[in-house]
Amino acid sequence: xxxxxxxxxxxxxxxxxxxxxxxxxxxxxxxxxxxxxxxxxxxxxxxxxxxxxxxxxxxxxxxxxxxxxxxxxxxxxxxxxxxxxxxxxxxxxxxxxxxxxxxxxxxxxxxxxxxxxxxxxxxxxxxxxxxxxxxxxxxxxxxxxxxxxxxxxxxxxxxxxxxxxxxxxxxxxxxxxxxxxxxxxxxxxxxxxxxxxxxxxxxxxxxxxxxxxxxxxxxxxxxxxxxxxxxxxxxxxxxxxxxxxxxxxxxxxxxxxxxxxxxxxxxxxxxxxxx
Numbered sequence: 180x181x182x183x184x185x186x187x188x189x190x191x192x193x194x195x196x197x198x199x200x201x202x203x204x205x206x207x208x209x210x211x212x213x214x215x216x217x218x219x220x221x222x223x224x225x226x227x228x229x230x231x232x233x234x235x236x237x238x239x240x241x242x243x244x245x246x247x248x249x250x251x252x253x254x255x256x257x258x259x260x261x262x263x264x265x266x267x268x269x270x271x272x273x274x275x276x277x278x279x280x281x282x283x284x285x286x287x288x289x290x291x292x293x294x295x296x297x298x299x300x301x302x303x304x305x306x307x308x309x310x311x312x313x314x315x316x317x318x319x320x321x322x323x324x325x326x327x328x329x330x331x332x333x334x335x336x337x338x339x340x341x342x343x344x345x346x347x348x349x350x351x352x353x354x355x356x357x358x359x360x361x362x363x364x365x366x367x368x369x370x371x372x373x374x375x376x377x378x379x380x381x382x383x384x385x386x387x388x389x390x391x392x393x394x395x396x397x398x399x400x401x402x403x404x405x406x407x408x409x410x411x412x413x414x415x416x417x418x419x420x421x422x423x424x425x426x427x428x429x430x431x432x433x434x435x436x437x438x439x440x441x442x443x444x445x446x447x448x449x450x451x452x453x454x
Contacts, residue, residue: 212234213265227296232268232275237273244275248317249315249318253361255281255317267447279321282364283364295325298312302342307338311345324375327379347402351397376404379414385416391422393422393424
């Protein structure tokens with residue numbers, strides 16, 4: 180690998196960790212094959228906006244994804260995830276990437292209320308039966324809380340059981356006790372009702388959980404325990420563990436630049452194809 184390519188890869192990984200400008204990764208992403216409609220409001224707050232990636236050649240079945248990014252419930256920007264929107268849209272999947280309110284402006288469950296509002300907007304546009312809810316890290320937490328047996332989507336006027344499935348990528352689902360002051364402020368302490376695993380109760384839509392075994396940010400046991408709980412409640416949960424893949428690699432693998440690191444995109448599309 181050349182020094183220039185090593186520098187680019189390091190910069191991309193820095194972006195995913197929240198340390199570099201989004202433009203670095205976006206310069207590697209094709210602008211062909213889809214239409215991007217940016218900054219569409221789904222609510223009145225400045226962060227209640229979303230981007231829609233519409234494929235030039237959409238799937239015949241119209242299956243779509245709403246994707247929630249991570250950032251420890253305290254940071255993130257939808258424009259940074261062009262590489263996710265492009266990767267899925269290139270496969271014919273209409274992709275919606277929302278911003279949502281974060282700490283310190285909101286605490287639990289404010290970001291879940293925004294997740295439900297964005298999902299309701301997406302369901303109205305593409306059809307609830309065609310919409311998969313996905314996310315990475317803190318975004319996977321939001322995605323799973325949408326499909327689990329919680330009241331958030333019902334409050335937004337959406338029947339979560341009409342969703343075809345959920346996709347959680349390196350998400351925290353069973354992470355008590357909290358280990359940082361910021362997390363304790365975000366969630367109001369060690370409260371079981373903040374944990375997605377508590378809502379693995381029938382009825383449940385199908386779920387795909389992807390996790391890297393080298394993830395030291397969100398340990399793989401989060402996905403392993405949730406898969407067991409989901410199945411115990413009678414739901415279908417597919418768990419895929421990627422050897423030697425860490426918390427950043429698994430999301431970066433959506434991009435063509437880092438796709439060799441993990442089959443994240445392939446497994447996402449496969450789940451959508453057969454669900």
